[in-house]
Amino acid sequence: MIRRRLCLGAAAIALTVPLAGCVTVHGERALIPSIRPAEAAKVLANFAAQNNKATKSYDEQAIAAIEAGPLGTIDQAGVRAKHANNPQGNADYSALKFSHAKFLIPEQRGWPKFFVAEAQTDRNGDSRWLLAFRRGGPDEPWMADFLGVATPDALPHFAVDKHGHAEALPLAGTDLQVQPGQLSAQYTDYLDSGKDDGKNGAGPAQVFTDGPATSGLKTSHEKSARTADTVTQYADQPDISGDFAPIALRTTDGGAIVFFGSRHQSRATFRAGYQLTLDKDTKALTSGTPKTSITLARVAQNMVAVPPRKAGAKVTFLSSLTGLVSAKGE
Known part of the structure; x- marks a missing residue:
């Protein structure tokens, strides 16, 4: 026990x-707070210190000790590629610094537990970083599973009770327009087809507002699907397993901010005689030799604002950070 x-x-x-x-x-x-504020501040400070050390030396194992989920999957692959091309590390690395941090700490029963740290950094101008930390038990470390980046005016206000605790929402059975546990599937269905599938009262084409991660991405895929040199096929898969499980917090408008992950593949087949050019990082993550085709696997970490069902509004992407995690040439 x-x-x-x-x-x-x-x-x-x-x-x-x-x-x-x-x-x-x-x-x-x-029903207890997932963490105390002073402890949460230490978790964030430790994250900054360890992340800086790992990124400066391109140490994949060091990243794996503090990050999991979509964030860890993306960053481990990125560091692996950088280390392959720069085994000596990055002497010019500028340390990540957090300031004006606040912590969204829900009361929760059972494990895993989570909290969200919102802070300004010395990156991305005045944008705020929202790091979702989670751990599976009292003897396990806090791991950063998701990162969202958004300007302050784009962020809804989080709901807190009289004791200052945030409200965590479950993956299903909420009063939201889309259940947190269904967002990954709804999003990948939307990218694959955009057709109404009748789930949850609204198909994927009706769920999301237009933007770079939705209509913009579909348009980009359509334009690049067939060129004079290549034919590209896209496949998108949901993932809510393990440390990819979504994290949701109530907002004051009755909706929620939800963090979720998704997986995306593209397979480009080239015409005979075409000479493929890959950047150094992609080469480092590529297995096999791309003679006729290359398949790229990416992971996305998404932060969205989900309205309450009664509002009849759509899900809005606040942040979508995507990274290449592997490639295979054939």
Whole structure:
């Protein structure tokens, strides 16, 4: 049985108990904050320190120690490629710095638990980074599974209770326009077809607002599907397994911000005699020899605003960060 022990003392949460000493809180049953704010600040500071060390030296294993889910999958592949081309690391790397951080900490029962750190960085101008951290048990490390980047005016306000706790939403059974657990499938269905499939009262073509990650991406695929030199086929797959499981927090408008991942493949077949040119990082992630075709596998980490069902509005992408994770030549 997984249990968390809290010792009563000057810094402990006030509890009414008949005897002094320690009280056992069952983390798998009790409704408790996923983390304390001071601990969350330490998690973010450790993330910055370890991420900077790993990125400067292009150390894939160091990234794997602090990141998982879509974020970890993308960054591990990126660091692997950079290390292959620059085994000495990056001497010119500029350290990532966080400032003006705030923490969205829900009360949760059971495991895994999560929280979201929202902060400004020395990257991306005035945009805010939202890092979703999760851990599977009290003895496991906090891992950053998702990253979303958005300007402050694009972000809805998160709902908090009188104690300052955010509200976590489950993957199904919510009052949202699309269930958090269905977003990955709805999105990949939309990219593959855009046709109404009748699920959840609205097909994928009706679910999302137009933008770079939706209508813009479909248009780009349509234009590049057939050129004078190549024929490209696209395939998109949902993924909500394990540390790809979506994370959702209530917003003050009754909707939610949801983080979710998705997988995307493209297979380009070339005409006879065509000479394919690959950049160094893609070459480093490519197995086989691309004589007639190359298949690229990418992972996307998405942050969306989902309206309440009663609003009748569409899901809006706030951030979509995509990275190449592997390639195969044939």
